[in-house]
Amino acid sequence: MNHRKKTELQVFNITNSRIQAGAYALILSEKDGNRQLPIIIGATEAQAIIIELKGIIPPRPLTHMLFSSVLEAMGVRLLRVLIYKADNGVFYAYLYLRQAETIYRVDSRTSDAIVLALRMAAPIFIYDDILETEHIRIGDAEEDGGATSNATPSTDNGATREPSLASLKHALEKAVEAENYEQAAVLRDKIKQLSQTE
Numbered sequence: 001m002n003h004r005k006k007t008e009l010q011v012f013n014i015t016n017s018r019i020q021a022g023a024y025a026l027i028l029s030e031k032d033g034n035r036q037l038p039i040i041i042g043a044t045e046a047q048a049i050i051i052e053l054k055g056i057i058p059p060r061p062l063t064h065m066l067f068s069s070v071l072e073a074m075g076v077r078l079l080r081v082l083i084y085k086a087d088n089g090v091f092y093a094y095l096y097l098r099q100a101e102t103i104y105r106v107d108s109r110t111s112d113a114i115v116l117a118l119r120m121a122a123p124i125f126i127y128d129d130i131l132e133t134e135h136i137r138i139g140d141a142e143e144d145g146g147a148t149s150n151a152t153p154s155t156d157n158g159a160t161r162e163p164s165l166a167s168l169k170h171a172l173e174k175a176v177e178a179e180n181y182e183q184a185a186v187l188r189d190k191i192k193q194l195s196q197t198e
Contacts, residue, residue, distance in 0.1 A: 005128040035135035038185040045111035052118035064115045081113040083126040136184045165194050
């Protein structure tokens with residue numbers, strides 16, 4: 001039996017990716033806290049999520065609309081979405097579906113799972129330890145002295161670790177303030193790598 005703590009998320013925002021052309025950053029935020037989770041998604045998935053958030057009705061059903069209509073026609077209810085794994089910036093999700101007395105767990109891309117959750121009014125959860133590892137926290141101010149603004153990674157000097165953990169954390173704070181969540185996600189990963197090597 002899995003007793004890992006789960007945290008409920010909600011869709012906070014979608015922004016254009018400043019790092020990856022044609023991609024978007026889906027920002028999920030915890031319902032009762034200040035941690036946010038950026039997930040890079042494609043244009044098609046971003047469009048579907050925006051349509052659901054804004055209540056737009058396209059002239060013909062999109063794929064997620066068709067899928068949700070088929071599920072509903074078969075008497076299947078989406079109970080919840082669970083983001084259960086993160087691996088190098090890729091997130092993995094399960095759909096938990098119920099038909100009569102049977103519950104099904106189906107593997108899904110996280111973006112597809114989230115748009116279905118929006119469409120079918122189901123909650124979105126993540127294991128808290130994953131959120132804690134992968135999040136960016138809004139409003140955190142690092143008190144590391146001597147951190148430089150807009151620090152960027154450098155690989156020129158193999159003798160010392162560049163940039164320092166302090167400068168990375170400061171750059172992360174600046175990226176979050178500027179709502180550059182894609183850069184924040186990259187910096188978060190670099191901070192995690194440096195922390196693990198200490």
